Amino acid sequence: MQILIATKNKGKVSEFQSMFNQYGIEVISLLDMENIPDVEETGDTFEENAILKAETICNKLNIPVISDDSGLEIDALDGRPGVYSARYAGSHKNDEDNMNKVLNELEGIPNQKRTARFICALAFARPGKDTFVVKGLCEGEILHDRRGTEGFGYDPIFFLPKLNRSMAELTKEEKNKISHRANALIKLQDFFNEEDMLWQKP
Numbered sequence: 001m002q003i004l005i006a007t008k009n010k011g012k013v014s015e016f017q018s019m020f021n022q023y024g025i026e027v028i029s030l031l032d033m034e035n036i037p038d039v040e041e042t043g044d045t046f047e048e049n050a051i052l053k054a055e056t057i058c059n060k061l062n063i064p065v066i067s068d069d070s071g072l073e074i075d076a077l078d079g080r081p082g083v084y085s086a087r088y089a090g091s092h093k094n095d096e097d098n099m100n101k102v103l104n105e106l107e108g109i110p111n112q113k114r115t116a117r118f119i120c121a122l123a124f125a126r127p128g129k130d131t132f133v134v135k136g137l138c139e140g141e142i143l144h145d146r147r148g149t150e151g152f153g154y155d156p157i158f159f160l161p162k163l164n165r166s167m168a169e170l171t172k173e174e175k176n177k178i179s180h181r182a183n184a185l186i187k188l189q190d191f192f193n194e195e196d197m198l199w200q201k202p
């Protein structure tokens, strides 16, 4: 069995691959296809953007797809970068520049005021059926400097107090137990179980 994840983000693809492979489901993504233009993320929320991406690609290819719209919400920045996480430092979408911008904006802010969360909305779109959308969270704090080399995006500056490590200091297997993406996928799985389709809980 195969599922298409409507993303061009290598980091997301790699995480979905390891999460789905344990169910024997093969993950393919827009990186495996040619000539699929970027879907413009014009929504005000992660859910809206996830639905936009899933339905656009589903309509284009006429197969079921899952999309992921995710990002980082920082309390001291009134929720920024939020839905603009990928393009926070500009439309070139560079992780290093994005992290530098966040670290600069938080300069002088003490640890207890650096609370933040990763958010992931997953939308599941099927030809001729209603789209289903779920949201998962992961709470943490923004570090003063980068720590770790695993993961992608803002992982090196995202600290998990309970684990006393940054997200980039976790293995993929560890991240996939606690991440916003994993938490959203569990909810999607509940939906699949109710509908008796695609895959079953182990």
Ligand SMILES: O=c1nc[nH]c2c1ncn2[C@H]1C[C@H](O)[C@@H](COP(=O)(O)OP(=O)(O)OP(=O)(O)O)O1
Binding pocket: 006, 007, 008, 009, 012, 041, 068, 069, 070, 071, 072, 085, 086, 087, 098, 118, 151, 152, 153, 154, 155, 167, 179, 181
């Ligand atoms: O687990 C994560 N660990 C660290 N950073 C993360 C994570 N999850 C999302 N993020 C950041 C990366 C990017 O700055 C933004 C996603 O933006 P988002 O538009 O959803 O993805 P994208 O443009 O890279 O790929 P696509 O739209 O093709 O799925 O949030």
Ligand SMILES: [Mg+2]
Binding pocket: 041, 086
């Ligand atoms: Mg995007």
